[in-house]
Amino acid sequence: MLKLGVDHGPLRIIFTTDEETGMTGAARLNPKYICDAQNIINCDSENLDVICTGSAGSCHTHFTRHIQWENTIHDYAVCIKTHEFIGGHSGETISHGKSNAIQALAETLLAIRKKGIDYRLAAIDGGDAANAIPANSSAVVVCNKKDIDAINSTITSVKEAFYRIYKGIEDKAKWDVEEVAVPVHTFSLKDTEMLINLLCILHCGTFVMNQSLPRLPELSSNIGTIKTTDDIVTFEYFPRAGADDRLSNLLQKLPLFAELTGFSYEQGKQEPAWTVNAVSRLAPLYEKAFEKVTGRKVRKEAVHGGLETGHFYHLNSSADIISIGPNTHDIHSADESVELDSIATMIRVLAETLANIR
Template identity: 40%
Template structure:
């Protein structure tokens, strides 16, 4: 084995060892106490100065190596939470079960679930670098909570932890050869309605599902033109209602507001014959294929007879729900007029949760233009009024605009070219990054976002390209050295 291969293995194994520690701890967004406590203890044992704030963010400082004490402070930043999704039928409790890692020569993935490389691998790399890097100025590691769900950690992070730094490297991007210098803002828009239920008119009940769609990240993949299972199911049920009485008992779909839903299911009661129901489903499948056939390889819409529910929604409540699900815009809303090929504004109809007494719909617009998010907020209030729902307007996350004079971006791009023999792609992305909140708290902070190559994030197909780990570590380590000698 040559020395380069030995070095590749040493770095890769070191980073994966750190990642395995995180994968062993359930860390669903909004439930990070255990992993935050672990990081506080572990990083303290490594000799760093560590604090855990009220939002369970972890801030760990490492002194500069000798001779570089006057170098500017650089922050390495990632988030500890993950989107937890599993394959249909796979036994997985995201609040209790660890991620079971599956490794091949090329990839790291998980058995039956999402991997959590977003952003566990970024945190693992940062920890490894904090442990092993030499010839660097003062370093600070910031690991935030609840990035995937609400960015609560970034929102509540004290500006005190940002104002004394000159540079910040966010480790939450998804392609090792891409340098992100800007990102979209977003806003959580939820709709709720109390439900009234009555006894069904007929005993004939059916379960209809929409599954087999690609799904994926609602920022990175929204421009691919993928189908939305919730919207598709709502259209099928609406078409059925046009044929006769359809009493809705349940409707559920989606796994996260920032993931395009690839499955949805409903139970309904009707006296329509099976043949007529199947004919409507066939027509809607054909409509779907004409709209998405070049992107979606398959759509499965199984229909099964089920035991009749004791209660169903009133006709008015069912109609209001289907109206909402068919009115809400989902997909690309506008393309950028500044950056060719970039989605500027989009929205994702992400989740429908229904209980016996209430239904909740999660809706997630993104935009590089804050004023367009303002419009979506007004749109949500208007749609809620028209459909009899209550709109809940969440905190609006700011976009992060490119700094054309970024010294850090220049250093990272030059270093990448030197190490890899090819230029780095420099881009603004249609996805949310915590950098928007960091910029709001310290507009002077020079930031970039980079990451190893991961595929199919926020899905059970998520996998990490192992060959990109060492190049990413080398890039950060050399960047830190160049900052130290500025």
């Protein structure tokens, strides 16, 4: 930028840290560096041809239940697995009509219970991350051997209905039932029932779409992980929203679900949303500069994931904000890479934009 000798007005450059894991750099930024800014150009998006104009807020929540272990009263045990679901990022792909392997397993267990089959859980685990739709889950189910045919028949019925619902989306999803050693202890009947109830009650997927941008989710949530340890079973529920008030409205209800099912509830810090600005002056300036430099048109998109711009918007909601970036691949992984030529192009477009801000 300095070598280009860009003619620009007052300019403040801010470098943040820890964006990939906690956004603590943006979250702890002194407000004085943002509160007087009229325009903010964030350079951390992932596609050169896209201007990002909004992002979602989110909040990590945990539901936990202390297990009342009881001596096993049944003579047989199986491990039921739901696996090879599509999975994916719970922000970018939450509106793609996918299933959730953890919730699909819970719904399977609920169907078995509704058939009058007596069983207890001994373990349930699944998912890899709070912000990912789980592709795999498993549960150790302790039952009577005489009921195994009825269990298999029920699972077959669940699968048939599932494939009708998710036809063309989750066609590769699988259920496996394998005999395992009968454990010495199991969850109590109440622990088993309340866990399954809660996993089935909590909505996974999109609640509502944005009314101005019909392809953008406005509110969603996802059960990302579940884990059984020595004394507890706990799972993560991760809601996102395009507006802070909408997210707050959902969060105030979640403790009620915990109370009704005998779970404890823990809520993390609410990360702020960056609400779409329908009358941005900055976005058209960047669009014009992009076309002048590249000869191509740029797309405008809002995302249902979290960006540092949410924190900037929270500090100064009157600022005109856009987010841009070079072409990157395999982000947040060991294979992350960036196209160096796209950085040079972005700099030229940015310089042209700054020269036209008045």
